[in-house]
Amino acid sequence: MENIADNFPFVASALLLAVAFYIVIFRKNLIKLIMGIAMMASGVNLFIVALGYRTGGNAPIYTDVPPGPMVLSVPQALTLTSIVINVAVLALMLTMVIHTYRNTGDIDSEKSRKLKG
Amino acid sequence: MDFLVTNAPILIVALPLVAAFAIPLISLSRGGDRGRNVFSLAILGLIVFLVAILARDVHAVGIRVYTFGATAAELAIPHGYTVPVRIIFEVDGMSIFMGLVITIVALASLIYSLHFMKGQTGQARFYSLMFLLYAGMMGLAFTGDMFNLFVFLEIASIAGAALAAYRTNRADAVEGGFKYIVISAISALLVLFAIGILYAQYNVLSIAAIAHFMQHTTLDMIALGLLAIALVMKLAGVPLHMWAPDTYTVAPAGTTPMILAASYTSMYALYRVTFTLYGGLINTTTIGWIVIIVGVLSMFIGVMMAVHQTDIKRMMAYHAISQGGYMLLGVGVGLAVITNPAALANYGRDAMNGGIFHIINHVFYKALLFMTAEAIFFRIGTRDTNKMGGLARNMKWTAAFYVIGALAISGIPPFNGFASKLLIYETVLKFSPVLSVIAMFVSLVTLASFTKVFYAAFTGPELPAYKKVKEVPKSMIIGMSILAAFIIFFGIFPGLIVNTIVAPATNALIDQAGYINAVMGAVP
Numbered sequence: 001m002e003n004i005a006d007n008f009p010f011v012a013s014a015l016l017l018a019v020a021f022y023i024v025i026f027r028k029n030l031i032k033l034i035m036g037i038a039m040m041a042s043g044v045n046l047f048i049v050a051l052g053y054r055t056g057g058n059a060p061i062y063t064d065v066p067p068g069p070m071v072l073s074v075p076q077a078l079t080l081t082s083i084v085i086n087v088a089v090l091a092l093m094l095t096m097v098i099h100t101y102r103n104t105g106d107i108d109s110e111k112s113r114k115l116k117g
Numbered sequence: 118m119d120f121l122v123t124n125a126p127i128l129i130v131a132l133p134l135v136a137a138f139a140i141p142l143i144s145l146s147r148g149g150d151r152g153r154n155v156f157s158l159a160i161l162g163l164i165v166f167l168v169a170i171l172a173r174d175v176h177a178v179g180i181r182v183y184t185f186g187a188t189a190a191e192l193a194i195p196h197g198y199t200v201p202v203r204i205i206f207e208v209d210g211m212s213i214f215m216g217l218v219i220t221i222v223a224l225a226s227l228i229y230s231l232h233f234m235k236g237q238t239g240q241a242r243f244y245s246l247m248f249l250l251y252a253g254m255m256g257l258a259f260t261g262d263m264f265n266l267f268v269f270l271e272i273a274s275i276a277g278a279a280l281a282a283y284r285t286n287r288a289d290a291v292e293g294g295f296k297y298i299v300i301s302a303i304s305a306l307l308v309l310f311a312i313g314i315l316y317a318q319y320n321v322l323s324i325a326a327i328a329h330f331m332q333h334t335t336l337d338m339i340a341l342g343l344l345a346i347a348l349v350m351k352l353a354g355v356p357l358h359m360w361a362p363d364t365y366t367v368a369p370a371g372t373t374p375m376i377l378a379a380s381y382t383s384m385y386a387l388y389r390v391t392f393t394l395y396g397g398l399i400n401t402t403t404i405g406w407i408v409i410i411v412g413v414l415s416m417f418i419g420v421m422m423a424v425h426q427t428d429i430k431r432m433m434a435y436h437a438i439s440q441g442g443y444m445l446l447g448v449g450v451g452l453a454v455i456t457n458p459a460a461l462a463n464y465g466r467d468a469m470n471g472g473i474f475h476i477i478n479h480v481f482y483k484a485l486l487f488m489t490a491e492a493i494f495f496r497i498g499t500r501d502t503n504k505m506g507g508l509a510r511n512m513k514w515t516a517a518f519y520v521i522g523a524l525a526i527s528g529i530p531p532f533n534g535f536a537s538k539l540l541i542y543e544t545v546l547k548f549s550p551v552l553s554v555i556a557m558f559v560s561l562v563t564l565a566s567f568t569k570v571f572y573a574a575f576t577g578p579e580l581p582a583y584k585k586v587k588e589v590p591k592s593m594i595i596g597m598s599i600l601a602a603f604i605i606f607f608g609i610f611p612g613l614i615v616n617t618i619v620a621p622a623t624n625a626l627i628d629q630a631g632y633i634n635a636v637m638g639a640v641p
Binding site for chain 2 (some may be wrong): 017024030033037040041044047048051072074075078081082085086088089092093096097099100102103112113114115
């Protein structure tokens with residue numbers, strides 16, 4: 001099944017990563033930076049899930065299984081774990097931005113900066 | 118005893134995790150503060166014992182594998198399979214070396230924090246996060262598969278960032294913590310992307326199995342590049358070091374040494390990837406040179422940035438970057454000549470010994486220095502060296518510990534920094550004299566910079582504002598004296614330490630086949 005359409009998920013994940021890196025490097029608003037990291041996480045997750053897809057494979061659930069090969073569900077498990085971890089990371093980042101706003105009254109990375117040199 | 122040794126790897130990671138979630142509950146009860154402190158110390162004491170017996174076992178018997186969900190370690194590859202599908206911990210000489218470093222630093226930090234944190238709000242969460250960070254680092258050191266490397270890297274990052282931003286009422290603290298979590302999140306995602314690339318090709322996650330099947334294709338090289346960038350970013354190597362001064366500066370004292378140790382655990386992960394995962398590569402020389410160049414840049418730029426700092430912890434943070442360069446230089450030389458047996462026996466192995474020995478030495482003396490800096494902050498409320506003066510009159514212990522740390526970092530005998538730096542100078546001289554000269558020059562500048570701060574902070578006339586400054590409380594002195602004792606002990610008996618704990622770590626890194634066989638040995 002060599003099909004152009006098979007590669008769409010990989011193209012999408014590459015696009016997501018490219019846009020995410022652009023945001024993380026060039027945007028000064030801290031909330032946008034967090035959105036960039038969320039996009040980066042989505043890009044990587046999409047990449048791993050797309051790797052795990054097998055045409056014609058069955059989900060490894062042993063009741064009522066149709067004939068044919070089953071898929072080893074490691075990539076899906078990895079993605080779930082990674083999503084959970086990223087929720088924790090994003091939540092922690094957002095609380096820090098709230099504290100930054102309270103302390104400095106700004107969420108622009110240039111204006112709220114205290115540490116230099 | 119046998120049962121304990123067999124299960125030590127999982128207990129060492131599981132106990133602090135349980136403790137992390139039990140501590141907030143214990144703190145709720147009446148007289149909770151005292152109970153929590155006793156509980157934390159008891160758990161950490163138990164873990165120290167477990168690490169000690171595991172270290173003895175690994176040094177005597179060899180690599181110890183712990184397989185999750187199986188009755189025996191050999192069942193990492195279940196019956197009827199040819200690849201390891203179970204999650205494993207694999208503890209070799211290098212892992213247990215990192216385990217010892219982290220555990221001793223954690224013990225000193227915890228004891229130091231007992232008084233340091235007294236009366237502050239949110240203590241329960243503070244100790245919770247300390248144990249979480251400890252569990253993350255130990256897991257990173259012990260893990261035998263790539264995906265758990267990512268998971269533990271994230272656990273350590275989240276806990277570390279939350280600890281760095283612990284003083285949320287200070288804008289600079291939140292900023293330092295935020296930088297750390299952003300850098301950590303990006304580097305962890307790069308690691309995950311690289312894991313995806315590796316999994317796509319080999320359909321396994323275990324480090325030993327990937328190393329066994331490794332083909333060194335172009336995709337593998339891309340994965341190596343991603344892993345290297347991510348881990349150099351996490352260990353604060355120049356040019357990806359910009360977060361380190363901010364984060365180390367603002368973290369509360371008990372935690373700065375822990376975050377420092379977390380950086381070197383990432384360095385351990387880098388060594389694990391370059392030596393074990395990609396060992397036997399045809400052009401290890403190129404990769405070795407890249408490590409050397411990152412090391413020399415870190416050494417030089419770190420120290421140059423440190424000289425003109427007026428914030429005492431910020432100065433020490435830049436020195437931490439600079440000292441990290443020594444470790445990369447030593448191990449990089451070993452990596453560059455690993456395919457050349459004559460050069461490896463002549464100086465490569467000793468260079469790696471020096472680089473790895475420097476990890477433990479540096480973590481100890483830099484942790485001590487950070488603690489003295491924060492002891493000053495604890496008493497006078499500023500980190501600005503221009504506002505300090507004459508503190509040695511009232512803070513004799515702190516001044517003495519500062520001198521020990523400063524002499525150790527500058528490589529003056531009989532302290533531990535001298536032992537590892539001498540090993541690095543001698544061996545690098547045989548590899549490339551120019552690099553050795555740079556290393557010595559950096560050491561001199563380090564001495565100058567620490568002497569300057571010593572005069573500014575501790576000597577001179579007594580300032581009227583600091584007339585009533587007292588010595589820091591006892592638990593902080595005990596925490597610092599544990600590290601000082603290790604520094605002097607390591608400095609007086611360097612040969613003993615190199616032979617007992619450092620050489621097994623070096624051998625573990627060089628012996629890629631041993632690491633693979635410990636898991637894949639059962640494959641027909």
